[in-house]
Amino acid sequence: MISPWQRRRQPDDVPTPVAVAVSDFCRRAKAPAPAQQVREALALLTEEEDFRVRALTDGEPETSPLGPFAVVDILRGVTPALAAQRQECGYYDVAQELAQVREEKTPPPAPAPTAPVFALPTPPSEETDAKTGRRKSAKAEAAAVQERIAPKKRTTDADDADTAAPAQAPQAPPEEEAPRFLKRELPRPRGRFTRVEAQRLSFFELTRAEGKETLEAAIEATEHRYSLLRTLEHRYNGPRGELTQVDMENVLRQHGIMETLEARERHNIETAYASQRGAAGRVAWALGLSPSELQRLTHALKLEEAVEALRERFRNEVLATGHLTHRLDLLGRDKYLVDLGIQKRFADALRKELERLAKDALPDATDLHSLANVVGRKHGAPAELVTRAFERLNLTEGLRKQLSAQAQSPSH
Numbered sequence: 292m293i294s295p296w297q298r299r300r301q302p303d304d305v306p307t308p309v310a311v312a313v314s315d316f317c318r319r320a321k322a323p324a325p326a327q328q329v330r331e332a333l334a335l336l337t338e339e340e341d342f343r344v345r346a347l348t349d350g351e352p353e354t355s356p357l358g359p360f361a362v363v364d365i366l367r368g369v370t371p372a373l374a375a376q377r378q379e380c381g382y383y384d385v386a387q388e389l390a391q392v393r394e395e396k397t398p399p400p401a402p403a404p405t406a407p408v409f410a411l412p413t414p415p416s417e418e419t420d421a422k423t424g425r426r427k428s429a430k431a432e433a434a435a436v437q438e439r440i441a442p443k444k445r446t447t448d449a450d451d452a453d454t455a456a457p458a459q460a461p462q463a464p465p466e467e468e469a470p471r472f473l474k475r476e477l478p479r480p481r482g483r484f485t486r487v488e489a490q491r492l493s494f495f496e497l498t499r500a501e502g503k504e505t506l507e508a509a510i511e512a513t514e515h516r517y518s519l520l521r522t523l524e525h526r527y528n529g530p531r532g533e534l535t536q537v538d539m540e541n542v543l544r545q546h547g548i549m550e551t552l553e554a555r556e557r558h559n560i561e562t563a564y565a566s567q568r569g570a571a572g573r574v575a576w577a578l579g580l581s582p583s584e585l586q587r588l589t590h591a592l593k594l595e596e597a598v599e600a601l602r603e604r605f606r607n608e609v610l611a612t613g614h615l616t617h618r619l620d621l622l623g624r625d626k627y628l629v630d631l632g633i634q635k636r637f638a639d640a641l642r643k644e645l646e647r648l649a650k651d652a653l654p655d656a657t658d659l660h661s662l663a664n665v666v667g668r669k670h671g672a673p674a675e676l677v678t679r680a681f682e683r684l685n686l687t688e689g690l691r692k693q694l695s696a697q698a699q700s701p702s703h
Contacts, residue, residue, distance in 0.1 A: 295367060296390045299337045302330035309333060309341050313359050316348035322356035322378060328387070332359035335390060340366065360386050491528045494538065503546040510548065515556045516540070517584055557592050560585075564598055569605035570630045571598075606631050610640065618644075619676040622683060642684045645677075649690055657698065659691055 314329050324332075336344065343366050353371040360383035361374040369377075377383060496502055513519040516536065524534040543549040559578060567573040575585040589598055610633060612618050618641055621628065628634035648666050656662035663677040681687050 296335065296386050297393045298334045298390060300334050302327070302334045304338075305330045305333040306341060309344055312345055312348040313362055316352065316362065317358055320352035320355045320357035320361075322358040322361070324359050329359045331387060331390065332363050335360075335363050336366065358383055492526060494528050494530045494534065497523075497527060497542045498545065502542070503548065506543060506546060507548060507551070510552050510555065514559050514578055515580065515588060516552060517588070518579060519552070553592060556588065557594060560589065560592070560594060561597065561601070564601045568627075569602040570627050571602075572626065572630050602631060606633050609633060610637060615644075615648075615670045615672040616676065619672055619680050622680055638684060641680065642686065645680060645684065645686060649681075649686070653693060653697060656694065658694060659687065662690060662694065 310326065310329050310333060313333060314324065314326065317324050317329070333341075333344065344362065347362060347366065354375045356378045357365075357371065357375060358378050361378045364374045364377065364383070365371055497506065509519055509522055513522060516539070520534070520536050520539050523539060527534055529535055529538045540549065543552060560574070563574040563577050564571075567577060571585065572582065575582050578585065580588065589595055609621060609628070609631065612621070621637065622641060625634065628637055645666075648670065649662060652662055652665040652669065655665045659681065660674075660678070663674045663681065666672070667674040667677045681690060
């Protein structure tokens, strides 16, 4: 007799719409459950009972809480009130463990032996030849490997010595054919787990007139030639194997749309440099390029002078910034300053300015903290940024010595 808590099918065989409906029903019944638990519960039902599950889950829960195993229990005839009580006391947790244990203890339909067996027992009723020890039946000609390498029945002691060598000769093939019996045939993936690589089209599909529309649509969806190549190489082969950048550019020139791609690339690069304020590293990151690819693309588009003019404009803006808070904030952006190539120039200029401002504020300060407050209050900058700038520019020790000397000097 089959136990009510024994699986009728595998959890992966449960239809996804049924599992989703039960999961939503449990959520509305204030007992949400993970997807694996829902499938394990529905595995207790047969495929013919799925329509009853949908009929129950399409309505509203009569009581709560009701988990997936409670749904199965209700379909078995239990009242919703009793199922809710069982849900609260942990009855279905025990039922879930019981179902898993029964699944583990259920013997497979065709249990395989622990060790490979290559011989089948010879029926004693069949006659054998006294010299060769082989059966006289016609089935011996089409016998399997197990029958051909099976030990043969010997009738006399004298025949044992004569048949010893032939009996051992067939022992060599099992070493080569043994993996056939040990290899496990795994099921092929199915459903959403199936991965099938799309078949690539011929390169000559792009050279035809219809290929121009495909290339134009691909150009509109990409920002530069490198991303266009990554898009096309998954769909098309090249004339001599993999699709290369040279092959792609030749096709674009053949259709007369290479200028369209270059104009789009030129606009994207100039816009990126303007939005990233001349930082080449952030431009490459924004466009999905490596630094070397950005450099080659800029050279191919002959934009070196325009890009350098943009970067020089932002260099001058950084160095000419008069607001102290802005300059103190830029001091913490090391990568940006290094990218522009002005880190040392900027740090030297800011160090001189802070030395001058600190010198003017020394009479009103008693320690380094109060000095940073005085400088920040006079010039509208946060004291934390001023203190950090003192430390990063190595001004702390010198300012402390000046403050100490000021405190020791006689007051006027």
